[in-house]
Amino acid sequence: MMNYVIISLFGVALLAGLVGFGVGHRRQNWGTVAAACLVLLAAAGYVYLGARLAVYExxxxxxxxxxxxxxxxxRDAQRPDPADGxxxxxxxADENGKQxxxxxxxxxxxxxxxxxxxxVNTWRGRSWAATxxxxxxxxxxxxPLGTIEIVATPPAARPDPAAAAEPQPEPVEPPAAEDPAAANPAADGDQPAADPAAVADAAAAPAEPPPAGPAEPAPAAPAEPPRKTGPVVPVNxxxxLYVxxxxxxxxGGxxxxxxxxxxxxxxxEAGRYRITVARTAPPDEYDREAWSQAYDAVSVYEDLPVDRWLAFYETPRAESDAEGSAVSPQPVKSEPKAEKVASxxxxxxxxxxxxxRHEKAQEDPESWKSFEDELNEERALQGEYWAAVTFKEDHTFGDTADKQEGEGTQEGEGTAGGAATRSFQSGDKAEFDLQTARGLEAAEKVVIDRVFYRRPLRDGLTLMHGSLIEVAGGDGVMADGIAAxxxxxxxxxxxxxxxxxxxxxxxxxxxxxxxxxxxxARMLEEDIRFWERDAKRAALVADAFRKQLESTRKGLxxxxxxxxxxxxxxxxxxxxxxxKIDAAAPPPGRADAGAGSTP
Known part of the structure; x- marks a missing residue:
């Protein structure tokens, strides 16, 4: 806007100059001179404005x-080529080969x-949006416990059972896959479960009444007490849960x-599921940093995604664009290394x-000693080796006689740690762990028929968190896991x-x-050296004083x-x-006394 104002001012100056020329063209006067100055000023101004407009453009x-x-x-991944005008x-491509x-x-x-x-989302289980x-x-x-709060879906807003497999707003269900393998997630064993609250409400919903007709009305059913309907807690x-x-x-996610x-x-009142959780292992530095703040928006997963070639780092990149994009998810398989295969x-x-080896019997008594050595040397776990025995005579576990036979056994305490008594008669067959069977054989109670191996069951959660070993008549013993x-x-x-x-x-x-x-010590050593020097100087001074004293005494x-x-x-x-004085001038008394005689 200011540029147009300046242009209009120069236009007014030019018009005034032309009028001045018209008035004073017959003879020279001050008006003609002023008009000439205005014309020159207008011409210079237009030249300046033209230059400014050119620079602006x-x-x-x-x-x-x-x-x-x-x-x-x-948009097109192109740029001007100076060599091509x-x-x-x-x-x-840059120095790393990326284009x-x-x-x-x-x-x-x-x-x-x-x-x-x-x-990938179809390979995971249920998940929820929560705080x-x-x-x-x-x-x-x-x-020391934490809290997960999940917004509950009201019963009126829940979908019907036919749509239970579709993605739900709460809990969040994985979307449907486009390929045949993902369309049938049951083939991978990872089919996401539907909302249990929605299924329960749908199952509790009454069926639609039949259409009206001339049929005889059915007798009125007795009134049932109102059923308590409420959201089902999604987890036990x-x-x-993985957050x-x-x-x-x-x-920072x-x-x-x-x-x-x-x-x-x-x-x-709040319409929320409140889940109290505890840590699964002692926190490390990463956990202390991650747990130092509250989170307003998290995703809670019941199961982690299943291991697939696309989901994790095993996916290699294509070597060239001819094989596919460098970041394209293509199922390119790399040859495993021999060391990895061996491991x-x-x-x-x-x-x-x-x-x-499971349930494989060993009937050779010579091999039983090696099994017992493995147990004693802790090269095998307790309960891996079992023995099938036949009782030679009647025997009862946990009876009063056994308690009296055992030295140091307290009252009310059985051989099985307080377990209930159990009796066996002669000819009965039973199975015991190898050490118990060998003890009964040494007591001439049983005859070992065969020894067999039982594969120990391994559970990842039990290995991590431990398990409670129940004992009859007691509170049980907690076996610590890796976390403990x-x-x-x-x-x-x-x-x-x-x-x-x-x-x-x-x-x-x-x-x-x-x-x-x-x-x-160093200071004292230096002081001793100085003290010795001072002592020598003091001895010299004392000798000088003594000599001076002797000479002074002699002089005195x-x-x-x-x-x-x-x-x-x-x-x-x-x-x-x-x-002489008295002789020359005697005192007055002495002079009067001696005046008559001449000395």
Whole structure:
């Protein structure tokens, strides 16, 4: 707008100059001179404005050219080639061999990855959107448990059972897959379960009444008490839930952890499932950092995604565009290395060996001793070797006679640790673990018919968290898992670290004390050297003082003698002088007395 105002002002000046020329063209006057100045000013102004407009247009053309180059680079992956006169051409690959791709190829890859993501989502179990308050990492906290809150879907808003397999807003169900393998997830054993609350409400819903007709009305059914309808808690205590932060990874999103469900309730007023969870293992540095804050938006999974070639890092990249995109999810398989195959086969062969030995009998008594040696040397677990026995005579486990026979057995305590009594008659057959059977054989109670191996059952959760071994008539014994052992070792490590810190402090204190004592010793050595030098100098000074004292004493004696001699001489001189004075001028009394005679 300001440019147009300036142009109009120069136009007014030019018009005024032309009017001045018209008025004073016959003769020269001040009006003609002023008009000439105005015309020159207007001409210079138009030239300046023209130059400004040209520069302004040049800047706009440069800006438009830059934006066109950016659009071509982003949309078509092209940029001007200086060697070809600035004509747009494909962007060359960088030093890492990466080349930008056009927008249409990126859209195709995005659709491909979206389909892959949809497939991966069908391989997981149920999931929910929730808020999460992590457990406390402080071992002295009064309430170390965490809380997961899931918004419950009201019964009126739940879908019918026919649509239970479709994605639900709460809990979040995986979307349907596009390929045949994902369309039938039961083939992989990973079919997502429907919402149990929706299925329960649908099952409790009454059936539609039959159409009206001339048929005789049915007798009225007795009134049933109203059935309590409410949301079904989606998980049970003891289940394991996996929590992920919903934020992207670049914004700080992370895997929060796995937690054990302690209690699951429904808050009617808030309309939320409130699930109390505990940690599955002692927290490490990652857990302490991840659990230091509350999360407003998390995804809670009942099961982690199933291991597939597309879901994890085993997917290799294509070597060239001819084989597919460098980031395209193509099922390219790489040849496994021999070392990896050997490491994978070793546990498999060990498992197959245990499986083949299961229930395999050993009737040779010579081999039973080797089995017992394996148990004694802890090369085999208790309960791996069992024996089928035949009783030679009647025997009862846990009876009063056995209690009296055993030395040191307390009252009310059986041989089986307080278990109920059980009797066997002569000829009965039974199975015991090898050590118990060998003890009965040594007591001549039974005859061992055969010894066989039983494969131990291994459960990952039991291995991790331990299990409660129930004992009849008692509270049971808790067998610690890896997590409890890790926690115990961590406590011992913490104690050792604390002792190490105390020892380091003590060592530093002793080193400091030794340094101070060394400094004091060095200072005392320097003082001793100075004291010895001062003592030598003091001895020399004392000798000089002694010599000076002796000479002074000698001088004093001589001076005293001289003084005495001088005193004597002075007395003699004074006597003589007095006599001479008296002789020359006697006192007045003495003069009158002696006036008559002439001396």
């Amino acid at each position: 040049w800047k706009w053309e440069k800006k438009i050219r830059e934006w066109k180059e950016k659009i071509a680079f982003t 600035g004509v747009l051409g494909p962007v060359p 930008p791709k056009p927008l249409d190829k990126l859209l195709v890859e995005r659709e491909r990855w979206q389909r892959a993501l949809d497939r 999460f308050q992590p457990p406390s990492v402080d071992p002295k906290a009064e309430n 205590p003891g289940a394991t 992920f932060d919903d934020r992207p990874v670049q914004d 992370r895997y929060v952890g796995a937690f054990l469900v302690q209690e699951a309730t429904y808050d009617q 994978d086969r070793e546990p498999l062969q060990r498992f197959l060996k245990e499986f083949e 052992l890790l926690q115990s070792l961590q406590r011992e490590i913490d104690g050792l670290l604390a002792d190490q810190v105390l020892l380091e402090r003590s060592r530093k204190s002793v080193d400091l004390e030794l340094t101070n004592v060394g400094d004091q 004696v001589d001076a005293e003698r001289e003084i005495v001699q001088q005193g004597r001489d002075l007395s003699v001189a004074m006597g003589r002088l007095t006599e």
